[in-house]
Structures are given as structure tokens and as C-alpha cells.
Amino acid sequence: MRPLGKLAAVAALSVLAVSACGGGGTPAQSAGPKTLRMTVWTASEPHLTLLNEIAAEYKKTHPEVAEIKFESIPAETYTTTLTTQIAGGNPPDLAWILEGSAPDFVASGALAPIKAKLDNAADLIPSVTKLWEKDGELYAYPFSTSPFGMFVNTDLLEDAGQDDPADLVKSGEWTWEKAMAMSAAVAKKGKAGLVIPDFDDYKNWTNLSTIWGGWGASAWSADGKTCTFNSPEMVEAMTFFHKSVFTDKAVPGPGTTVDFTAGDAAMAVSQISRAGTLKEAGFGWDLVPLPKGPKGEYAVIGQAGVGVLKRSPNAELATDxxxxxxxxxxxxxxAQFFPPPRQSLLTAETLAKSNPLLKQEQLQQVVIEGIGKGVVKPTHTGQEELLQTVRTALDPLWKPGADVKAVLDGVCAKIQPMLGA
Structure with a gap:
């Protein structure tokens, strides 16, 4: 990362601590009906249509609200843009927050407490809200708790003479070794094998946790103080992934973008929110759990919360x-797009009503069982700087013949001082 970019990320995150103390002041409230602004990272038309429908329903019984605006910010610049708005004295009233940014936002005190205001807070699953809590208080509602699964193009697999992944799940043979071999077979036929849609630029390394979790590997220790990027488990997992990319060609290499929804890849690691893009797919597809790794079955969860900025000029109304x-x-x-944290709604039958493209069996295996046993993608305080530092340190890995252990040792050398041990 360029020095200026690194400084910008650090400065942006430091704003959160200032905001907790009221630094810069809170914008004055204007008289008359209020406009609420909520930042989101989606620009999906179906997502925004649903959000606006909910907002319109709220306004019917709240004449004090003139408008509720949903401001779409690209995911890759979302956190920096949000913290820059806070620093500039223009905080949104509400904001979606990525799981990686949760520790910084919660620890800083930048968010208003919301637990007492929520409808039936006792229905929230404790393990799901943990990331968003501090001292018994809840500072963001984890509206999306979505395990990753594997979308598969059954037509491409059949054309390549490969087994049906659903059958392998039932027989207990759905493993990463098998999945990569099947992907390589499809690649030899001219299409791509396995794609990780949010890792096609080889930058968003946290999504690789959907693979290394099968080896029991992690980026750092549970207390966040020790780098474990160079642990034996991680070295084995990343060696396997490197071989899959550069030797077996089971995964498209750096600089190659492949669209699973266009029928150009055999498999894609993703979440159920992507199912809607397959509504008119011209090929057969299925959704199955992530393959087993050497350590057995596992699940990885992507999470997002929505909170109220304490410095919002309309914090009380925004909380309502x-x-x-x-x-x-x-x-x-x-729940059509974002699996909820409410126990009462986490049944295959309930989720199927809002996810008509998915079968109850798929939702049970991937979503419900995934939430029960899954771990959230890597998170840590100072996440923005860590993300950039690890990304840069991993760059030498993405070429043929790389020394995996040496590169991962280099990652730990860079980030261990940042972990606070």
C-alpha cells in the first residue's frame, strides 16, 4: 500500500475514537420533518427496492420523517468513506458495518446503544450478536449472518464427466481434494473451475478463510495477539490453494475475472444473497456446503450489522x-437476501418462503447448520491497516514457484507488531 493510502486508513479509523468523545461536535438539528440517511454498500436494485419499501411503511406512521435516503457506497471504499464522513462532521444517521470493521466501531464508542429499543431482543442468537456487543450492550444489529456455501454448475460438471456434488455430500465424500480435482477437469474442457467472486483480484484475502478453515487454520490467535499465518495448518492450506491455482489450474489465476452467473465456471464460493442472480440462469445449478478439509466439516460466516451513529443529528429517531x-x-x-440473527426465523421452512430459488434442504445444510457451527471471517481492531498490510505481504505468493512458508513468515513479521502482543 502506498504510504499516503496507509496513513489515510489509520487516520480514518482514529476518527472513531474522536467521535465517541463528541469530537467535532454534533450537527445541529433542523426544525420540521427530518431526513434520515443510511449508508449501505449495495447498489443491487432488488436490495434497494426492499429497503425503500420498508422505509415507506415506516413513514406512514411517522410524519416527523420527511425522507429516508439509502446512500450506496462501493464495498471496497466503504469503511474509509464512512469514517471520512464522520471526520468531516457529516455522519450518516445509520450505517451498515462490515464484520471486519465491527471491533473498531464497537470499541470506539462511535455507535449508540440499541438493545433496549429492539423488538424482541431475547430472540437474537447470542453467538451471532457477540461481535457487536460490549459490556452487555448491543451497538449494531447483525442483520446479515450469512454462511458461505458452494454454488455448482451441474451442467459443466456433467459435461466433464464429474460426480454430482450433492451426491458426494450425502456419501461423505465432498472434500476440497475432490472439489479441486473436479474443477481442474472442467478447466481442461475450456471453462473455469472454482471461482471466489470477491477474490478474483487476489486482494480480499479474508475470503480465503472459506478454504483454509477446512485445515483449522486462522489468521491470528483467538485473543488476537499472535499471528498464526505461518502455522503448519495455514502453510498446508495455502500450499494446497497455490497448487490448485498455478499447477492444477483449478482456480483462475491473478488478473482473470470469471462470471459464474454467466455459466463460465464450475463452482463458486458465495452466500445465498447471490442466488437471485441465478433466477434466469441458462444452466443447471445447485448449492451445497463448503467441502470438508483435513480437519473435517466447518463453516465460515460473513456478517454485517446496522448501527446508529452517536453523532447523528437524529440519533433518537434513527434508533426508532x-x-x-x-x-x-x-x-x-x-431474510430473502440476508439471513437474520433471530432464532424464530432460522428454520428451513421460514427461510424458504423468502428464498423461493432455494430448496429447504439447501437452506438447512448451508445456512442453518452453517450458522450453528460457523466462525466469522477474520476481524481485529485496526482492521483497515491489517487488511492492507497482509494484502501487500501476500503479493509474492501469487506467482508460480512461490515459497509459501517464506511468504507466510513474512506476513507474520509484518503484522505481529500490529497485533498488540
Whole structure:
């Protein structure tokens, strides 16, 4: 990362601590009906249509609200843009927050407490809300708790003479070794094998946890103080992935973008929110759990919360809207794209009502069982700087003949001082 970019990331995150103390002041409230602004990272038309429908319903009984705006910010610049808005004295009233940024936002005190305002807070699953809590208080509602699964193009696999992954799941033979061999077979036929949609630029390394989790590997220790990028488990997992990319050609290499939804790849690691893009797919597809690794079955969860900025000029009203946005009825609607943290809604039958493209068996295996046994993608305080530092340190790995152990030792050399041990 360029020095200026690194400084910008650090400076942006330091704003959160300042905001907790009221640094820069809170914008004055204007008289008359209020406009609420909520930052989101989605620009998906179906997502925004649903959000606006919920907002319109809220406004019917709240004449004090003139408008609720959903401001779409690209995911790759989301956190930096959000913290820059806070620093500039223009915080949104509400904001979606990526799981990686949760430790910084919660620890800083930049978010308003919301637990007392939520509809049926006792229905929230404790293990799911843990990332968003501090001292018994909840600072963001984890509206999306979505395990990763494997979408498969059954037509491409059949054309390449490969087994049906659903059958392998039933027989207990659905493993990473098998999945990569099948992907390589498809690649030899002219299509791509396995793609990780949010890792096609070889930058968003946290999504590789969907693979290394099968080896029991992790980026750092459970207490966050020790780098474990060079542990034996991680070295084995990343060696396997490197071989899959550069030797077996089972995974497209750096600089190659492949669209699974266009029928150009055999498999894609993703979440159920992507199922909607397959509504009119011209090929047969299925959704199965992530393959087993050497350490057995596992699951990885991507999570997102929505919180109220403490420095919002309309914090009280924004908290009231958040309570409405996340109540039982609206949580059921949001479940079409974002698996909810509510125990009462996490049944295959309930999720199937809002996810008509997916079968109850798929939702049970991938979502419900995944939430039960899954771990959240890597998170840590100072996440923005860590993300950039690890990404740069991993760059030498993405070429043929790389020394995997040496590169991973280099990652730990760079980030261990940042982990606070």
C-alpha cells in the first residue's frame, strides 16, 4: 500500500475514537420533518427496492420523517468513506458495518446503544450478536449472518464427466481434494473451475478463510495477539490453494475475472444473497456446503450489522427506525437476501418462503447448520491497516514457484507488531 493510502486508513479509523468523545461536535438539528440517511454498500436494485419499501411503511406512521435516503457506497471504499464522513462532521444517521470493521466501531464508542429499543431482543442468537456487543450492550444489529456455501454448475460438471456434488455430500465424500480435482477437469474442457467472486483480484484475502478453515487454520490467535499465518495448518492450506491455482489450474489465476452467473465456471464460493442472480440462469445449478478439509466439516460466516451513529443529528429517531427496520416482520422480509440473527426465523421452512430459488434442504445444510457451527471471517481492531498490510505481504505468493512458508513468515513479521502482543 502506498504510504499516503496507509496513513489515510489509520487516520480514518482514529476518527472513531474522536467521535465517541463528541469530537467535532454534533450537527445541529433542523426544525420540521427530518431526513434520515443510511449508508449501505449495495447498489443491487432488488436490495434497494426492499429497503425503500420498508422505509415507506415506516413513514406512514411517522410524519416527523420527511425522507429516508439509502446512500450506496462501493464495498471496497466503504469503511474509509464512512469514517471520512464522520471526520468531516457529516455522519450518516445509520450505517451498515462490515464484520471486519465491527471491533473498531464497537470499541470506539462511535455507535449508540440499541438493545433496549429492539423488538424482541431475547430472540437474537447470542453467538451471532457477540461481535457487536460490549459490556452487555448491543451497538449494531447483525442483520446479515450469512454462511458461505458452494454454488455448482451441474451442467459443466456433467459435461466433464464429474460426480454430482450433492451426491458426494450425502456419501461423505465432498472434500476440497475432490472439489479441486473436479474443477481442474472442467478447466481442461475450456471453462473455469472454482471461482471466489470477491477474490478474483487476489486482494480480499479474508475470503480465503472459506478454504483454509477446512485445515483449522486462522489468521491470528483467538485473543488476537499472535499471528498464526505461518502455522503448519495455514502453510498446508495455502500450499494446497497455490497448487490448485498455478499447477492444477483449478482456480483462475491473478488478473482473470470469471462470471459464474454467466455459466463460465464450475463452482463458486458465495452466500445465498447471490442466488437471485441465478433466477434466469441458462444452466443447471445447485448449492451445497463448503467441502470438508483435513480437519473435517466447518463453516465460515460473513456478517454485517446496522448501527446508529452517536453523532447523528437524529440519533433518537434513527434508533426508532432501526427498531422498525429489524422487527420480526421486516427481518422476515430481509431474510430473502440476508439471513437474520433471530432464532424464530432460522428454520428451513421460514427461510424458504423468502428464498423461493432455494430448496429447504439447501437452506438447512448451508445456512442453518452453517450458522450453528460457523466462525466469522477474520476481524481485529485496526482492521483497515491489517487488511492492507497482509494484502501487500501476500503479493509474492501469487506467482508460480512461490515459497509459501517464506511468504507466510513474512506476513507474520509484518503484522505481529500490529497485533498488540
Amino acid at each position: 427506525f432501526l427498531a422498525f427496520f429489524t422487527n420480526q416482520a421486516n427481518s422476515a422480509k430481509l
